[in-house]
Amino acid sequence: MSAFNDLLAFQRQTEALSSVAERLGWDQETVMPRGATEQRAEEIGAMEEVLHERRTDPRIGEWLSVAEPENEVEARILQLIDRDYTRTNRIPARLAAELARVTSRAQGIWAEARANDAPQDFLPTLDQVLMLKREEAAALADGGDLYDALLEDYEPDTTAAEIARVFDAMRPRLVALRDDIMGADRQPQPLTGHFPQETQLRLARACAGAFGYDWSRGRMDIAVHPFSSGRWQDSRITTRVVETDPFNCIYSTIHEVGHSSYELGIDPDYAFTPLGRGVSMGVHESQSRIYENQMGRGRAFTGWLFNRMSDAFDGLNIANADDFYATVNRVTPGFIRTEADEVQYNLHIMLRFDLERDLISGRLDTDDLVEAWNSRFQKDFGVAVDRPAHGVLQDVHWSVGLFGYFPTYALGNVYAGCLNAAMRKNVPDLAQALAEGDAAPGVEWLRENVQRHGGLLPPRDLIEQATGAAISPDPLLDYLEEKFGAIYGL
Template sequence: MAAFDDLMAFQRQTEALAQIAGRLSWDRETMMPRGAAAQRSEEAGALQAVLHACRTDSRIGDWLDAAEQETLDQVGEAQLRHIRRSYERTQRVPGDLATALARLTALSQGRWAEARENDDFSAFAPVLAEVVALRLEEGAALADGGDVYDAMLDDYEPGAKATDLESMFTALRPGLIALREAALNGAAAPKVSGQFDAQAQMRLARQLAKVCGYDMARGRIDKAVHPFSSGSGDDVRITTRTSDHDPFNCIYATMHESGHAIYEQSIDAAYALTPLGKGVSMGVHESQSRIVENQLGRSRAFTGWLYGQMKDAFGDFGIDSADALYANVNSLHRGFIRTEADEVQYNLHILMRFDLERALVAGDLAPGDLEGAWNDRFLRDFGYAVPRASQGCLQDVHWSVGLFGYFPTYSLGNVYAGCLSEALRKAVPDLDTQLGRGDLSQAMGWLRENVQQHGGLYTPRELITRACGFEPTEAPLMNYLTEKFRDLYPAG
């Protein structure tokens, strides 16, 4: 297997360089001095040029052709599948375009952050137009005559098609709206009160990450404006954020990102620095973060345990019982921010972004008109007006770094999580008893065995089907949401 071995040795070097590029991005979000943005843009562009050269090296094609004639096991065949897909896609994108995109998005992220801080979309609109133009150029190259948005989506959810997602989201929408209308007309949930020390929040965040199974010896927790997870294998880092008046922002951002990080830490170590050594898709990745944050972390059983931990951490925080805490963390409420939305309305946020970015890619919406289109759509979908850009089209970092096709994977991840949760509860009948003790070990063990350890061995849809025993569908998610929120808001 000389060709396969040579190919994999080369691939490990390329994957290591990609991890370094990811570390530069992590540093930009957490510790980089603001004045270093221009230099970091050059560094990112230089590294992207090296990576592009590695990924388009003509030897890869020769190695692939030779290796495919060798006798390989299932793992070897999966490695070749990923490498060929990446090689063929990367070859379609000119090196100078890949470098220009890396430089521009490193710079535009800083412009987005400044515009967001100043609530000034007009300051960001010109650079957004540049990002859209370059991504459209890249998308057209990747599509090779096919659908450009599908080509972008394929970066994050291989094999997915926008028309299929549109059908799934269309099926979700009526039930989500009905649940929202019933709940918003119900009684208001209890609210927290007081000031919450940032250091106390971070101590609780670290405790929760460990409870979820996050290995701090191979990771770390820092703060960022927009929480995220970064890395794979033995260096997987997460960020969270704190708010003086809202500890749940920190608590559930931490649990969410822990779900992402634990997935990466749980992949078979034999796959490290290979195409199989990372999450197979963003939809599957999101399923791991969402099931930890929501189906486990917001369950009545787990919040009963969490109530005691919060009393220890903060003393009196304005909520007088575990049941009241459960109602609080699952309340449906008016709001503008996707990452702070409840489980029902979160998906409506994603459906809006999905439609808007498809319009941008199709040329039906000019980048400079995004703010107005966003505000009009939000008013139509949610029934109240966006007061400022930081609570509207500038709230998310994704488009500033060219992540078109990424947003729909969030709702797809929720769909996958609904399927996995249904299967998990059948496999672990006493799950609530365990969650009531703050014990997630068996739940996370089931996810590790059935989803996480496999990395990229299977296709996304195949992986979820194998884990659940049925093809993924939106029905389990809607069943879960309906049962949960009709119990919380019985008048609906």
């Protein structure tokens, strides 16, 4: 066998073990008994030690030094393996295992603290996580910026300075649009009532089906924080239910279907290789956001959803499909990022981006985090945080060490804006299909132009190839101003 084939066979086993480790995380968040937290932490830590040993195996370096790619696919596989091998070798095995153990325990501690509105029960553990992430960042940065080193895991070849410039360009138009909306005479009516869990879940399954979710390779469960997990032939989604707010369940489901469909849509020839996963979290988020927002919250699909919900709940307090569309897209100064409207969502991300950069750099200590969060939220949204579960405790990300992840949500919105503009030009019958509860034309365009490529192309190259244009926040901002200007009569 050639060096490339030897390397690929070794990588195949590593990818399979990584998938098993991911399944342990899914189990922990969905069906694992609450009393098994300590055992699961040991199991995940042990698996991480095995994976770290494989990822730093000296034979990988030997294979990489002599492997000769025969085409662009093989060249990209070698590039990605080399990148991961270099990064992983900078992290001591002890640190990798300790991070896995501590973040596994931290996840359960965070969930309990969130349920009890008790940040004091979580912050000491968060401090442990933060110390370990700083150590990891220092090992990866090799003298460079600590936050950039962590960001590389989620959005390769992007820096915090570049993201900050994008955010600075977006903020004035977003704030101006929000202020105009809040001052508008026309204000959509909220949806009110009681919406039983089982009925919500049936509707959520129907919506997942409308967006082409492959139930033969997936399943849906309930979790505290919705997420998707898995790839290749097994990619699962979770949702959550609030019986006074069915939109929470429905749009969390559509969002996670976007993530899961990306993984299921990758060329099957890439399975068990570095190409067999989404190329970045920004691109991943572009899929979930375009499913949820540009298609799922558009006038065409909400018209179909209005009829389905009216039947399922024996009527709604909203009179017609046009009013329902406005209600779905209602802009309110809420606390929760995952429930935020399209206009304000990116402002939630900017807050987290700035705070976590300060945490990693040491400019902000965990003891001061609650006050820093509350002060920034008051400044950005004009509302005082009423309880920790609506503030610093609302997101799972920091408990599991995902520092550098948050900005990819806003990048995903930017990418989705670019993709939506191109998709609407290339799929002229999309609105008609969505009005019939069928997102297939849009899903197929995204699968062909984005999803099937997996990790073959770098993130920027992928989006620019799909859209035929340079990446810019302008398509997203133009879309938001047009959509919400019409809804609010601006």
